[in-house]
Amino acid sequence: MMTATQYEAVIGIECHVELKTASKMFCGCANEFGGEPNTKVCPVCLALPGALPVPNRAAVEHMIRAGAAFGAEIPEFSKFDRKNYFYPDMPKNYQISQYDMPLTKGGIVRYWLDDGSMRECRLTRIHLEEDTGKSTHAGSGDGRIAGSEYSLVDFNRAGVPLMECVSEPELRSAEEAVAYLEALKRTFVQLGVSDVKMEEGSLRCDANVSIRPTGSTALGTKTEIKNMNSFRSVHRAIESEIARQIAVLESGGRIVQETRGWDEIAGTTHSMRSKEQAHDYRYFPDPDLVPLEIDAALVERLRATLPVLPPARFAKYHSEYGLSPAHATQLIDNASLSAYFDACVNAGGRPQQVANFVLGELSRLSNEGNVPVAESAVTPHDLAELIALVEGNTINSKIAKELLGRMWSGEGSPKSIVEKEGLAQTSDTGAIDGFIAGVLAANAEVVADYRAGKTNVLGFLVGQVMKASRGKANPALVQERLREKLG
Template sequence: MSEEVVIGLEIHIQLLTKTKLFCSCSTDYIGKEPNLNVCPVCLGLPGSLPVLNKKAIELAVKTALVLNCKINRVSLFHRKNYFYPDLPKNYQISQYDFPLAENGYLEISYPEVRKNIKVGIIRLHLEEDAGKLIHKGEITRANHSWVDYNRTGIPLAEIVTKPELHSPEEAQLFLIQLRNLVKYLGVCDGNMEEGSLRCDANISIRDKKTGALGTKTEIKNLNSFRSVRNALEFELRRQKKILEQGGRIIQETRHWNEEKKITVPMRSKEEAPDYRYFPEPDLLPLRIEQEMIERINKNIPELPEQRRKRLIKEYHLSEKDAQMYTDHSTLGDYFEQAAALFPDKKMLNNWIKVELLGYLSKKKINIEHSPVSPERLVGLLKLITQGIITGKIGKSILERMISTGQEASQIIQESKIKQINDQEEIKKIVDIIFKEHNDSIEDLKSGKEKALNYLIGQVMRYTKGRAKPELVREIIKKKLNLWNT
């Protein structure tokens, strides 16, 4: 059977607000004592009323706009009812049939190959997070579980894609690029291990001949890029095997066991009626003014994908290098700051990615803390292009700039690589070079200017970059009576 893999993702991103979605409790809970950031609202005590956090709306709108969604001017909050110990109210305030935003897409690009895919976004809605259960079965004779409500009520944006991803690799790529995007925008810290970005994936196999969709299974709570890919790859193999043997896929929710590298059934998939959604009576419909949408839109910075394309166009970088500067935006900023001061972008790019990053990683220093600023790196490169030092010496100077924090010129002053300024000494060296390069002298006499630079280069090489190039130029011209050329 000719078949096609169909994958859709549901991604929860924790919005970077200072306070929770419906109360003023702090969202800063990592490493905190359990149940410190709680109040009657997020504990769901009788009589308490939710108050919507404006910042959360703004961050969700911002995310929806970059995902090219249509923002609904009016959306509703619903109660999603279910019982679980990490949910003190026994319902979660979420959005159901009138979400904040709908009908968008994210264009993702394969690194190195020129291939872009548009992945549709069905919806983006706001909801509150649940608490956390901590299971410690080994402590006493009975199994114990604790519950921590610090996370309860933290704002989440849930993003649901269309089933338009067609391989586990593509799903992983989508998630990486979405993560980079929300981090870049400052709407989420993107930390998957700490759970600020979580992913559920559904997968099915479509018969290409009939176009019929297969039964899908959903894998819950994937908390790393690798587990998304591994879990989907496993699930794909499992489904294929069942179908090949003439079996039937059961619609269900499955759990990815990271240690055993398998998915195992959790429960049969719930349908919407199981949650008995109804409009949240304690909250008014959410109205978003056009003015707010415009204001947020105006403040959206250049997006990674836009930057990647601009870097290629403006600096003629390779796809791979442009991708590197986009993925590491601080490094991209470094490159662009230096590029504004230095004309040879190709040389600059090579020095940054090979030499600078090489030395920094040897010293375990991040580019953010580089002792060599873009201005200082350009200062060094100018000494090379002016022929004052050779590239080789430049490399050792860069290494010293990193370990001492000094400027290139300062290092040259203080070290043996100081220039030779003595006329007589340079004249002697020029004579040696002249003896070896009669052809170039003839070329120069017949007006080939390039030969002059070549001869200067030879002197520089002979002196290991220590001769002062202006002086060398002057002496060569004088010796050959070339003042008027």
């Protein structure tokens, strides 16, 4: 949009991520997605009178590892607070959460954009809380409460451990917001602290969006957008909200602080509730839970378990190995493929060549046969050997592709197949001249065309010679000899 005033967006993200644990946050019920409604419940997560919560140690440890991965401070003391509000799918009428003393404070999320540039966004905090149950509105009507005849509630999800990651308002575009979320997602997956399946609701996020004239440091009035159920809808919702806010200001209006819902079908946000209707949660420390005292030795022990994290891996693949941002990202987002890639490079394969084979032909064979590359018959050592054969001009790339298919089928190492089948590329000029003579004799008209100036037929002739050699001739040599003969 061309306007006299140029605006920049100021975006912060709040993101809820379900932790992957065997049991729920404060009871022994299974933490599993789905199942018959209300089968994974007990007096604690149903909030029956007298039931008492006991914190889940694995969830606390996941939080510490997540915080440590982003370089957050892990305070020695933290505590649980009650967040009071009424909602039909929340049996206690309060949620156990953390208010002023969260498990982790600060930290930095490093992420990258499609062009490979690295960015940073500071975290305010990551705190631990419990998830709510789930309501389903049924009967006639459009699925909203007002039009429904009745509502059903499933408490299987009630009490599932949830971490809430709050970012500082340091993101400046929808693209940055999505790249930031991708970074959170791949870090949590890599740490094994969450499955992060948006389609199962294990990652849910809200965006705070405001705009201000470019160059200004003051913050504009923000709106909070909810109901975005994919990274694509996060992108669309933020873009749509930025455009709406610009239009409001340009027409002389003012932005109202409110919560807005994203409508996936209409592609717009709409007002849900204003600031005046905002909840007062009346937080206070949960008297049923003692404060958490985190031992520094535990933090150190967990810190030592951190794997190589995505930003470091990206720097290695992209900056050091020279892979494209897209190739580097594709590898990082597939743990087993990335480990396979590393093994091939360690076996001596040149990184760019390895990436081309792994993400190209090998991934194609993997999809076709529904077998992960790492579990195929092609060992990292064999792939490195194949690459060496191509680079040493023993075989050309067309034969390499064919060989890879045979290696995939378990026919053995590339060297052994080449020897057994005599597939080695021939640079024997005598043999090549023989193929050329045959091709020229059989294509007199094409030869005449070439000599009459239609030099683009050379490619056709090269192809014919390659075919006559069953793909084994050295293509560069074929071209050179052909040119000479055609003079």
